[in-house]
Amino acid sequence: MENPIGNNSCIEAGILDNALVMIAVLEKNGSVVTWNHAAEMITGYSRNEVVGSATIWKQLYPDKDYRNDVTAKIGAILSTKNFFENLETTIRTRSGEARIILWNTKKITDGSLPRTITIGLDVTEQRKADLFRESVIDNANILIAVLEKGNVRIWNHAAESITGYSPDEVIGKRDVWKWLYPDAGYRRTVTSRITDIITKNRYFENLETIIVTKSGAKKIISWNTRRIGTDTTCQDIAIGLDITERKHAEEALISYMTEMAMRLKGPVEIIRDNLSDVAKLSREGKLDPDEVALVLDGQVRNASQVAKNMKEFQQAIAKKNTEIPESYRQFLEGE
Amino acid sequence: MNNVTVIVNPDDLAKKQIFLILASPGNIRERNIEIIKELSELGFLSVIITTNFPYSILNKLYAQSGVDISHVSFIDAVTRNSIGTAENIPGVVRYINNPANLTDMGIAVTELLKEHSGEKVCILYDSVSTMLIYLSSPNISKFIHFVTNKLRLLDISGIFLAVEKGLDPMLMSQLTTFVDKVVDTG
Numbered sequence: 001m002e003n004p005i006g007n008n009s010c011i012e013a014g015i016l017d018n019a020l021v022m023i024a025v026l027e028k029n030g031s032v033v034t035w036n037h038a039a040e041m042i043t044g045y046s047r048n049e050v051v052g053s054a055t056i057w058k059q060l061y062p063d064k065d066y067r068n069d070v071t072a073k074i075g076a077i078l079s080t081k082n083f084f085e086n087l088e089t090t091i092r093t094r095s096g097e098a099r100i101i102l103w104n105t106k107k108i109t110d111g112s113l114p115r116t117i118t119i120g121l122d123v124t125e126q127r128k129a130d131l132f133r134e135s136v137i138d139n140a141n142i143l144i145a146v147l148e149k150g151n152v153r154i155w156n157h158a159a160e161s162i163t164g165y166s167p168d169e170v171i172g173k174r175d176v177w178k179w180l181y182p183d184a185g186y187r188r189t190v191t192s193r194i195t196d197i198i199t200k201n202r203y204f205e206n207l208e209t210i211i212v213t214k215s216g217a218k219k220i221i222s223w224n225t226r227r228i229g230t231d232t233t234c235q236d237i238a239i240g241l242d243i244t245e246r247k248h249a250e251e252a253l254i255s256y257m258t259e260m261a262m263r264l265k266g267p268v269e270i271i272r273d274n275l276s277d278v279a280k281l282s283r284e285g286k287l288d289p290d291e292v293a294l295v296l297d298g299q300v301r302n303a304s305q306v307a308k309n310m311k312e313f314q315q316a317i318a319k320k321n322t323e324i325p326e327s328y329r330q331f332l333e334g335e
Numbered sequence: 336m337n338n339v340t341v342i343v344n345p346d347d348l349a350k351k352q353i354f355l356i357l358a359s360p361g362n363i364r365e366r367n368i369e370i371i372k373e374l375s376e377l378g379f380l381s382v383i384i385t386t387n388f389p390y391s392i393l394n395k396l397y398a399q400s401g402v403d404i405s406h407v408s409f410i411d412a413v414t415r416n417s418i419g420t421a422e423n424i425p426g427v428v429r430y431i432n433n434p435a436n437l438t439d440m441g442i443a444v445t446e447l448l449k450e451h452s453g454e455k456v457c458i459l460y461d462s463v464s465t466m467l468i469y470l471s472s473p474n475i476s477k478f479i480h481f482v483t484n485k486l487r488l489l490d491i492s493g494i495f496l497a498v499e500k501g502l503d504p505m506l507m508s509q510l511t512t513f514v515d516k517v518v519d520t521g
Contacts, residue, residue, distance in 0.1 A: 258503035259472055266501040267468040273360045274387065286399060287392065294389050297417035305468050 022101065022120035030054035033115065042101075042122050044094025060091040082107045088123070100124045143221065143240035150174045153235065162221070162242050164214025180211040202227055208243070219244045260313050267306045271299050342370055342520055345377055348457065348492050352515040353483055355463075357499035359521055364388065366520055367461050368400050370494060375402045379457040379492070382408050382447055386434040386465040389414040394428075408451070410443045412436070426450075435469040437478045444482060448489055456491050458482070463497035463510070472506040483513040 016023055017037045025034035035050040043060060050056045061067035070089050077084040087103040101120040108115050137144050137156045143163070146154035151174050155167040163180060170176045181187035190209050197204040207223045221240040228235050278295040281287045287295070318329045343354055358366040364387075374381045385393060390411035398404050409428040414421045416433040423429050429447065431439040448456065460482070466475050479495065486493040495510065499519055502510065511517055 255505070258505070262472060262501065262503050262506070263467050266464050266498060269360045269501070270387070270465055270468070270498065273363070276361070277364055281396075286396065291392055291395070294414070294417060295392060298387075298389060298413050301416050302465075302468050309468070 022118075022122070024050075024118045024120070026054075026116045026118055028114050028116075030057060032056055033110075039120070042093070042099060042120070043091065059094075061089070062092050066090075098124075100127045143238075143242070145170075145238045145240070147174075147236040147238065148234075152176060159240070162213070162219060162240070163211065179214070181209070182212050186210075198225075220247045256316070260309075263309050264306060264313070267302060267309075271302050271306070274299050274302075341373060342366065342518060343373060343494060345373075347516060348374075348377065348379070351486075351490050351492050353486055353493040353495075353513070355495045355497060355510050355514045355517045357497055357517065357519040360464075360498045360501070362521070363462060363464075363496060363498055364396075367393070367459065367496060368396055368402070370459060370496075371397055371407060372400055372402050374457050374459070375406050378406075378455055380406050380408065380451055380454050382410065382444075382451070382456060382458045384410045384412070384440065384444065384458065384460045386412045386469075387461055389417065390428045390430075408447060410440065410447065412440060433469065434466055437470070437474065441478070441481060444485065448485065448491065452489070458486065458491065458493040460493065460495045463495055464501045467501075472503065476506060476509045479510060480513055 016034070019036060020038055022039040022042050023034070023036040024032055024039055027033055031052065031054045032050045035045075035047045035056075039050075040046050043056075045056060045059065058067065061070055073087065074084065077087065083105045085104050088100060089103065090098050090100050093099055100123050102123045104119045104121075106117045106119075108117055137154060140156060141158055143159040144154065144156040145152055145159055151172055152170045153172075155165075155170045155176075159170075160166050163176070165176055165179065178187070181190055193207065194204065197207065203225045205224050209221055209223065211219050211221055213219060220243050222243045224239045224241075226237045226239075228237065274295065278287065278292055278299075282292050315333050318324055318333050342356060347354070356366060356370065367383075367388075371381050371383070383393065388396075390409040391414070393409070394404055394407070397407060408426065410431065411421070411428050412431045412434040415430045421430045429443045431443055434440075444458070448458075460479075463475060463479070466478075470478075483493065493514075495514065497510075499521070
């Protein structure tokens with residue numbers, strides 16, 4: 001194997017060739033001096049094809065416009081410093097596959113010859129995983145916020161949609177909690193409850209709080225948290241489910257059911273007791289037949305109204321629940 | 336008067352307080368008669384808004400119980416609803432077409448109280464529970480709020496009868512805020 005860096009060291013050559021990252025040593029004009037095994041594996045181009053010329057860069061960046069962009073970027077970086085860090089480009093391998101490479105360079109001298117060591121880390125899989133994670137987070141219909149030392153790092157689309165605050169307003173700061181809980185007293189209560197729970201469990205589940213959105217609307221959120229990472233580099237993931245509509249629906253259902261209980265059960269009891277009363281008064285001779293008839297007429301009216309109320313109740317149930325089979329719907333709607 | 340059986344404290348009545356009286360379904364008519372009897376003995380002119388028993392029956396039952404019916408006036412929301420027509424008897428009874436007609440009921444209350452302004456008047460509303468056959472609880476709540484406000488403005492006592500355990504917690508809490516005292520007579 002040729003001397004990769006300049007010093008003829010078998011150990012260094014071994015390290016170079018067995019590294020899991022692309023390592024290329026370049027001359028000032030971009031011509032390749034050294035091309036390690038990982039570079040061969042990632043690009044599909046062998047050392048023999050690459051070393052001694054700069055044509056590999058045209059092969060790795062076959063699209064002229066993109067190649068010019070990359071060249072311009074590198075030129076801009078090197079105009080201010082003699083190395084670059086974490087420059088991300090997409091190369092085209094011999095088989096035509098696109099790979100995302102994170103480049104770092106360092107200038108060295110090989111005797112009197114200037115050389116550049118170029119290290120390329122293939123981050124394709126990591127980027128795919130990042131994109132998948134971001135896509136999942138951003139398309140989730142629940143609020144997801146990732147916090148680091150209290151500052152927001154991730155604020156997904158649902159978080160923006162639920163709260164009205166955009167990632168630009170929120171990320172990198174911790175102010176959002178003051179905005180979501182503008183009442184200092186309530187904020188203290190929530191903070192205290194969270195602190196209590198986290199002290200015992202390190203996380204909390206289904207903690208319900210009321211937030212105030214950017215537009216001033218109140219929403220009920222059910223929170224779940226998880227802590228990931230070690231103590232020094234830990235992140236808290238806060239997941240918030242907007243249960244406002246569900247809560248309102250539950251309240252409406254309770255309200256509706258109690259209203260109907262009041263307007264069905266109570267009235268039936270009233271009719272029963274009125275009939276019982278009139279029977280008793282009649283037996284005692286306190287009411288004449290016309291008066292008994294008058295009371296009975298009244299109870300008929302009451303009973304008719306209760307039946308009408310019941311029908312309204314059935315119709316409302318049928319209207320509210322779209323999944324009721326048609327035959328049952330018709331029965332409930334009195335058709 | 337025998338204070339042992341007093342449902343509404345006379346001192347509270349003298350302070351023109353407003354009450355919600357709860358009774359079991361089987362006792363509610365008897366409570367009505369007992370209250371009117373007490374009011375009559377205390378020298379009150381009773382104005383009964385009835386949505387349960389017709390005026391003619393209540394009037395007869397009061398008389399049979401020894402109430403001086405010249406001190407009783409009615410707003411009857413039952414009779415016309417049952418038999419169709421009935422003529423008002425000035426100073427005695429005003430009929431409204433049905434218990435759901437809160438506008439007419441409100442007008443009748445206002446006019447009757449005006450007629451008796453300066454007198455020692457107490458209104459008995461019998462009953463909140465029967466009204467629930469014809470009206471939703473929010474509408475009843477609004478109406479009772481209207482009536483209690485009127486009573487307070489005119490410095491008049493009022494009693495609302497209801498079947499115990501027949502009102503949901505929301506309506507009950509609203510009515511409790513409108514009145515001065517809730518008395519559960521069982």
